[in-house]
């Protein structure tokens with residue numbers, strides 16, 4: 001299980017994720033709960049938790065103010081639920097981890113959690129959370145949600161079950177160092193997949209390494225830009241985010257057609273995919289060994305992408321940017337015996353991305 005924490009400047013973001021993406025408000029911290037400097041809104045969908053945070057005063061807390069002014073809205077903390085916090089921390093520190101916050105405990109009537117926060121790429125951090133002595137839904141110290149939206153019960157269920165992967169973009173030539181960090185500090189391993197290579201279109205290029213924890217329940221592709229005719233979309237991210245950071249968060253659904261019908265009905269916008277992509281897909285699938293159960297016309301109507309190999313396939317779709325800066329977006333994914341991340345879609349997908357990038361004058 002993983003939690004994600006965001007720093008955003010606005011309370012409305014939490015409501016946006018509820019109305020557009022099917023989350024429910026489950027917790028709140030702020031002045032009313034005795035938290036004088038930071039407001040937090042927690043939203044949940046099955047095993048996915050997002051915490052939206054913003055500072056309450058003009059200049060404090062300083063680190064949050066600096067984060068927001070430099071990076072804008074984005075992912076600050078990718079939190080992992082762990083079983084042996086002390087053991088992981090011992091190995092991490094012995095291997096040079098930077099501890100942002102020493103281990104601390106928080107308690108309420110549901111028990112106690114222990115946490116520690118480590119620095120990873122850019123200004124991003126990982127909070128490790130030992131929940132073995134805690135029986136509440138989220139974490140101690142949160143009051144009842146203040147958000148009560150009568151619309152939410154009327155909207156169709158989105159059925160996003162868990163986080164599938166979280167992608168980090170790095171400046172040029174920093175990917176390998178970051179992948180090594182996960183191996184050395186957190187005991188992750190390279191999760192070899194077809195995606196683990198250089199991917200390119202005519203104009204834009206990137207390299208990617210995927211790292212995973214021992215059980216392979218956490219997968220983190222790490223990208224860096226590569227030379228192309230024009231600016232890589234990874235470089236565009238790095239320029240606008242002001243360094244390394246989270247590019248996208250992918251969430252798993254067991255039925256992407258139902259999910260995307262719901263999300264579109266809720267008004268969520270997705271990346272456009274040209275019809276030529278589906279002509280090409282039909283052609284490639286006609287020669288393939290696997291069969292895609294879903295109706296291709298329906299996938300085309302909803303702009304869902306398909307990637308496959310000889311053993312299985314995945315279905316995926318990407319949202320438009322979640323804020324004004326060309327930085328964070330989201331992905332919805334369904335897997336059928338396929339553990340890749342959509343490398344086969346890179347060309348068609350990024351050609352579609354580049355239409356948007358060109359419209360912003362950044363290609």
Ligand SMILES: [Fe+2]
Nearest residue numbers: 167250331341
């Ligand atoms: Fe992805």
